[in-house]
Amino acid sequence: MKILVVGGGGREHALCWALAASPLCDELYCAPGNAGIAEEATCLEIAADDVDALVKAASDKAVDLVVVGPEAPLVAGLVDALEAAGIRAFGPSKAAAELEGSKAFAKYLCDQHGIPTAAFQRFTDPAEAKAYVASQPLPIVVKADGLAAGKGVTVCQSHAEAERAIEEALVDKRFGAAGDSVIVEECLTGQEVSAFALVDGDTALMLPCAQDHKAAYDGDTGPNTGGMGAYSPTPLVDEATAEVIQSTILQPTVDAMKAEGRPFKGLLYAGLMMTPDGPKVLEYNVRFGDPECQVLMMRLMSDLLPALLAACDGVLDSFDMRWFAETAVSVVLAARGYPGSYEKGEAIGGLEALKELDDVIAFHAGTKADGDGTVRSNGGRVLTMTALGGSIEEARQRAYTAIDQIDWPGGFCRRDIGWHALGKLTIETED
Ligand SMILES: Nc1ncnc2c1ncn2[C@@H]1O[C@H](COP(=O)(O)OP(=O)(O)O)[C@@H](O)[C@H]1O
Ligand SMILES: [Mg+2]
Structure with missing residues (x-):
């Protein structure tokens, strides 16, 4: 099969890495990609939100499946445009992507369909x-x-x-x-968990949960970012809790979207607060998180491609995926100054040696290769070092040891990714 992945971050590198490993994948393209993705896929110089150019490229290359990474093209209707051109696409329609594109719609949906969320009012x-x-x-x-x-x-x-x-x-x-318009809502207390499901319009197939770190600096301080690290599984979600999330949030959301005439297909991401009254929805995203995707792909034992195809083809009810029980940790290496202003074009050394290591992958985010092969920084989040280990300590150690081998004085990372879990690793970590 010929596959086109849309996007150029660490999430898309992880997706390309997993898809390239599938025996079903003959040709892999990525638009626009990055220096790391270029080692797995043919990169196309098309912006991730250029709907017309993406549809044209997919049809010119007779692509069999388009996998859309970021939210902007989904909210802009890329999947609708691809399907109108007869091209199979993994991701929600524009109408279904409103779940992320409009928090007012997400709140309305929860309210109408009895999905637990914070009490709220909407105002203009x-x-x-x-x-x-x-x-x-x-x-x-x-x-x-x-x-x-x-x-x-x-x-x-x-x-x-x-x-x-x-x-x-x-x-x-x-x-x-x-x-x-704004939503004014009740402040919930508890720890946050990210829950994921592959969805085919009817069935929510729950994936392992993860936790992420949004603040820029250690101790969850500093400005909010796109995400500085993630890990999975999380000790906050044992099997019984996962079942509660599946039966009170993920599947009801899919049922609600269908009832609203906006059947959801693709990856459903529910940001949850684990309150004393049970998990409640903080927000929905309509695509994999970044860097949550990296930890999920690292833990995925099954072939990703048939799973995405099953979601597109509406056959997830008879589908199962297998996951490694080990813990994956992803640590983001960002340009100093991020999420504010930062330099681009700085050389990043030490990447070649990392390719020899087992159980750790430097998924690229904002990187670009020179003519001579030098990898240079090209964005705020630049690398997402992702490692698998028998425990969160071991996975952390592998990720940070690898980060310390990177030669890039202009980069910084948080040193405490996984710290929420470390204090409480008494629970068996099988999702
Ligand atoms: N009702 C709430 N109670 C407590 N904290 C909240 C609530 N809603 C959002 N937050 C906090 O704000 C963060 C961002 O909110 P979210 O709805 O996820 O929006 P976005 O990711 O689009 O910025 C959440 O991860 C959470 O830490
Ligand atoms: Mg959020």
Whole structure:
């Protein structure tokens, strides 16, 4: 088969790595890809959100399956355009991608279909939103409705802070149209877990859970990022808890989307708060997380390609996937300054030697190769060092030992990825 992966981050490198290993995969393309992906796939110079050019490339190359990594092209309708051109695509339609594209829609869906989530109200009028906030206990959460690159949510400790967050979205238009409405919601307490399912419109096939680290610096301090690290499994989710997540959240969400006339196909990612009353939905994403995808691919024992095809073809109910019981940890190496401004084009050494190592892979994110083969930084998140080990300690040690072999003075990483789990590794870690 000929496969095209859309995107160029660590997530897409992990997907390409897994797909390239499939005996069913004859030719692998990636648009736009990166220096690491170029070792697995033929990279096409097409931006991940250039819907017309992607459809044309897929049809010119007679691609059998397109796998869409990032959310922007999904929300823009890439899968609809591909299917209209007769090309099979893994990912939700534009209507189904609203689950991520609009937090208001996600809240409506949970509300209508009894899926546990924080109590909330939606507002377009700043005065009404502020009046509501004044009547609510603290802390309180204000969220811009649309895609805001991880910057649209404020957990507010004071009413004044909440009023500012409301003004920034509704009056100052800090998020553009993504902030035309806001959700004001109850602040939940607990630890956060990322739950995943492959979905074919009817069936949610649950994958192992993961935990991620969004803050830039150690101790969960500093600005919010796209993600600085992840690990799977998490001691927070034993088999019984996984069953609760599957039966109260993942499958009900798939049923609800079908009932709403927006059947969901692709990868469903539920961001959950493990509250004293059970898991509740914080948000949905409609694609693999980055770097959560890297830890999942590292743990995947089965062939990824037939699983994605089963989701596209509506036959997940008779499908099963196998996972290594080991723990995978992914640590992001980012350019100093990220998520603010940073340098690009710096040479990154030490990558060749890592290829010899077992159980660790340097999945590339923002990298670009020179004519002479030198790998250079080309984005904020640059490498996602992903390791498998018999315990979280062992996986961490492998990931950090590999990171210490990278020669790139301009990079930084968190040193505490997995620390949430380390204090509580008394539970058997089989998902
Ligand atoms: N209701 C809530 N209660 C407590 N914390 C929340 C709540 N909603 C969001 N958060 C926090 O804000 C983060 C970002 O919110 P989320 O809804 O995941 O938006 P996004 O990922 O689009 O920025 C969450 O990971 C969580 O830490
Ligand atoms: Mg989130």
